[in-house]
Amino acid sequence: MAEGSGLVRIASGQGFWGDDLEAPVRQVEAGPIDYLMLD
Known part of the structure; x- marks a missing residue:
């Protein structure tokens, strides 16, 4: 949480x-996020 x-x-x-299995890793590393949901 900000x-x-x-x-x-x-x-x-x-x-x-x-x-690409690295896509979720890039989401976490590139932006300020609190939660990551994947389907």
Whole structure:
């Protein structure tokens, strides 16, 4: 949670056979997110 703002940042993604397994890692490393949901 962004400190003191009450804001929660949620990222999401969906995968399929052959997709890049590094995509979720990039989401976490590149942006300020609090939760990552994957399907």
